[in-house]
Amino acid sequence: TRTRESLNSGIDSVLALTREVDTATLDELEAVLITSDIGVDTAQEIIATLRQRALREGIDGGPELKRLLKLELLKILNSVRSPVARAATPPEVIMMVGVNGTGKTTTSGKLAALFRAQHRTALLCAADTFRAAAIEQLEVWAQRSGVDIVKTKQGGDPSAALYDALNAGKARKVDVVIIDTAGRLHTKSGLMTELDKMRRTAAKVIPDAPHQTFLVMDATTGQNGMQQARLFTEAAQVTGIVLTKLDGTAKGGIVIAIARELGLPVVYCGIGEKMEDLIAFDADAFVDSLLGD
Amino acid sequence: MFENLQEKLQRAFKNLRGQGTITEENITEALVEIRLALLESDVNLNVVGTLIEHVREKALGTQVATALSPTEQVIKIVHDELVEILGRDTARFKFASQPPTVILMAGLQGSGKTTTSGKLAAWLKKGGHRPMLVSVDVYRPAARQQLEIVAKSISAQIYLGDLKGEPAGTPLVERLAREAKREAANFGCDVLIVDTAGRLGIDQPLMDEMASLKKLLNPSEILFVADAMTGQDAVNSADAFHKQLGITGVVLTKMDGDARGGAALSIRNVTGAPVKFIGTGEKPDAFEAFHPDRIVSRIMGMGDVATLLERA
Numbered sequence: 001t002r003t004r005e006s007l008n009s010g011i012d013s014v015l016a017l018t019r020e021v022d023t024a025t026l027d028e029l030e031a032v033l034i035t036s037d038i039g040v041d042t043a044q045e046i047i048a049t050l051r052q053r054a055l056r057e058g059i060d061g062g063p064e065l066k067r068l069l070k071l072e073l074l075k076i077l078n079s080v081r082s083p084v085a086r087a088a089t090p091p092e093v094i095m096m097v098g099v100n101g102t103g104k105t106t107t108s109g110k111l112a113a114l115f116r117a118q119h120r121t122a123l124l125c126a127a128d129t130f131r132a133a134a135i136e137q138l139e140v141w142a143q144r145s146g147v148d149i150v151k152t153k154q155g156g157d158p159s160a161a162l163y164d165a166l167n168a169g170k171a172r173k174v175d176v177v178i179i180d181t182a183g184r185l186h187t188k189s190g191l192m193t194e195l196d197k198m199r200r201t202a203a204k205v206i207p208d209a210p211h212q213t214f215l216v217m218d219a220t221t222g223q224n225g226m227q228q229a230r231l232f233t234e235a236a237q238v239t240g241i242v243l244t245k246l247d248g249t250a251k252g253g254i255v256i257a258i259a260r261e262l263g264l265p266v267v268y269c270g271i272g273e274k275m276e277d278l279i280a281f282d283a284d285a286f287v288d289s290l291l292g293d
Numbered sequence: 294m295f296e297n298l299q300e301k302l303q304r305a306f307k308n309l310r311g312q313g314t315i316t317e318e319n320i321t322e323a324l325v326e327i328r329l330a331l332l333e334s335d336v337n338l339n340v341v342g343t344l345i346e347h348v349r350e351k352a353l354g355t356q357v358a359t360a361l362s363p364t365e366q367v368i369k370i371v372h373d374e375l376v377e378i379l380g381r382d383t384a385r386f387k388f389a390s391q392p393p394t395v396i397l398m399a400g401l402q403g404s405g406k407t408t409t410s411g412k413l414a415a416w417l418k419k420g421g422h423r424p425m426l427v428s429v430d431v432y433r434p435a436a437r438q439q440l441e442i443v444a445k446s447i448s449a450q451i452y453l454g455d456l457k458g459e460p461a462g463t464p465l466v467e468r469l470a471r472e473a474k475r476e477a478a479n480f481g482c483d484v485l486i487v488d489t490a491g492r493l494g495i496d497q498p499l500m501d502e503m504a505s506l507k508k509l510l511n512p513s514e515i516l517f518v519a520d521a522m523t524g525q526d527a528v529n530s531a532d533a534f535h536k537q538l539g540i541t542g543v544v545l546t547k548m549d550g551d552a553r554g555g556a557a558l559s560i561r562n563v564t565g566a567p568v569k570f571i572g573t574g575e576k577p578d579a580f581e582a583f584h585p586d587r588i589v590s591r592i593m594g595m596g597d598v599a600t601l602l603e604r605a
């Protein structure tokens with residue numbers, strides 16, 4: 001892509017100019033990290049570690065320095081909690097949460113299609129009863145991915161929709177139930193409590209449900225992403241992140257800061273608006289793109 | 294979560310000799326804190342760099358009112374600089390000499406275009422206008438239904454049009470837009486708000502579609518709707534939309550959260566287009582005119598800076 005090239009040429013030209021570990025080079029690498037939204041604190045700490053390691057190992061060449069940086073970033077991304085194992089007895093219940101407009105509904109639809117492709121049966125639950133046409137939107141995705149949907153009417157109780165969906169999932173013996181919830185800002189305590197109520201409802205129908213709770217985060221998110229991750233984890237016990245809109249120019253570096261502080265793994269990436277535009281997270285490719293390789 | 298910038302600056306000045314005045318030495322430490330605060334607020338790195346240099350020059354070059362401590366002096370300089378970038382002009386709307394005035398909504402996926410279209414219509418209605426809404430988002434599932442429901446909830450006119458089984462694509466988008474403009478004129482609506490599909494600045498076919506909509510509709514306003522939680526990438530998307538469309542204003546949405554909204558500064562800096570409104574909730578009335586003072590205090594992570602500095 002265009003940005004990839006421009007970023008890349010940015011780093012390479014910087015690195016080509018220096019033949020030793022000098023402050024200017026490290027500053028430029030720090031700038032690359034900061035513009036990826038990794039956060040200043042995290043960027044500075046990573047660069048400090050990099051500097052020490054480079055000095056210890058006597059590294060002075062640009063490409064070598066970049067390789068070391070990549071290893072540092074991978075170390076952080078690989079130090080996270082491993083994604084939760086599948087439920088012992090189906091259905092496995094997956095709940096999608098996040099702030100407004102990040103891609104929860106779209107990702108629910110894509111996930112349903114992904115599971116179908118893996119020959120697992122899925123059921124969608126329209127538990128966003130608040131936003132205009134949210135239910136209709138998920139209905140289109142149910143149709144596209146060829147899975148059933150359980151819904152109530154707009155303005156209804158999301159927990160009631162959830163209750164119906166989980167019972168239907170049990171009765172129909174589906175493998176996975178995917179619950180789309182309304183977007184909510186993590187600062188709104190009333191709405192965060194609603195999530196907790198939904199979780200308790202789920203656990204009443206199926207022990208240990210929801211088994212997975214995905215925080216859907218937009219790759220354009222800046223430093224606010226950290227607070228989103230903290231508060232959604234507190235209120236809804238997030239087990240992993242889906243990082244969407246990586247097909248744009250944003251790098252999504254905040255997930256590195258989140259991995260470092262909260263140990264949350266990125267599980268999937270959204271790379272477009274079509275059904276097949278959801279891929280398993282690949283730390284190596286992610287870091288390459290972040291560094292412009 | 295963030296330490297107050299004022300406290301940080303006070304520390305910077307306390308640690309150094311010559312605390313009574315601003316010197317080359319102590320301003321440098323203060324600027325490190327300011328740089329940090331701005332980056333934590335998502336102001337773009339390059340924008341921060343330029344800003345810091347301006348602040349340094351001003352701080353060293355001018356002797357501001359003596360009633361202020363060095364900390365306060367620096368805060369005032371930063372505050373004024375940020376307000377200067379954001380511009381003092383608040384929401385002003387351009388209306389066409391020949392109605393209907395067309396307002397084109399543009400932005401990335403999920404930024405809040407559809408919700409804001411409804412809010413704008415409600416705001417215009419309150420101001421005595423007769424707005425008509427139309428959605429030319431033929432791509433996203435249920436996007437047009439969403440605007441229909443929003444329009445109904447605020448009792449605003451909407452042109453639904455008939456897709457007639459035509460495939461989603463630029464010809465259909467153009468047809469709906471053309472019909473809506475005619476319909477607005479026929480209905481005596483003086484403003485037409487055109488909600489468009491979310492798109493990436495690097496998606497050339499969809500950006501071309503936007504350009505052709507502009508040509509077709511001759512809009513008085515092209516509003517770039519941006520999410521207040523946006524980070525460093527704000528400059529890239531804003532720049533792409535501005536270069537290809539020439540945006541006339543910005544709406545910053547989701548300001549009811551705790552994002553600092555530094556993206557406002559980045560967007561203004563690369564496009565020169567003023568922020569005209571902010572979105573403060575999901576409901577149609579959660580919509581306010583933009584006040585640079587307030588967001589500057591927020592970006593700086595401080596309470597009401599203007600009040601603090603009133604004795605200046």
Ligand SMILES: Nc1nc2c(ncn2[C@@H]2O[C@H](COP(=O)(O)OP(=O)(O)OP(=O)(O)O)[C@@H](O)[C@H]2O)c(=O)[nH]1
Nearest residue numbers: 100101102103104105106183245270271272402403
């Ligand atoms: N380019 C791109 N767009 C995406 C991606 N994922 C979702 N979108 C788009 O982002 C917009 C918002 O997606 P939704 O799925 O409606 O988001 P949501 O989180 O359900 O939104 P709310 O329910 O309103 O909070 C839509 O226009 C989607 O098509 C992605 O990976 N890439």
Ligand SMILES: Nc1nc2c(ncn2[C@@H]2O[C@H](COP(=O)(O)OP(=O)(O)OP(=O)(O)O)[C@@H](O)[C@H]2O)c(=O)[nH]1
Nearest residue numbers: 100101402403404405406407408491547572573574
């Ligand atoms: N809290 C809050 N939510 C908002 C605000 N503005 C919009 N939203 C929410 O953000 C989400 C996305 O809003 P939309 O209006 O659908 O965004 P869009 O830009 O039209 O999305 P696409 O058409 O898919 O590109 C919805 O959940 C809205 O309710 C705001 O100011 N505050």
Ligand SMILES: [Mg+2]
Nearest residue numbers: 104105128134
């Ligand atoms: Mg949704």
Ligand SMILES: [Mg+2]
Nearest residue numbers: 406407430436
């Ligand atoms: Mg929309």
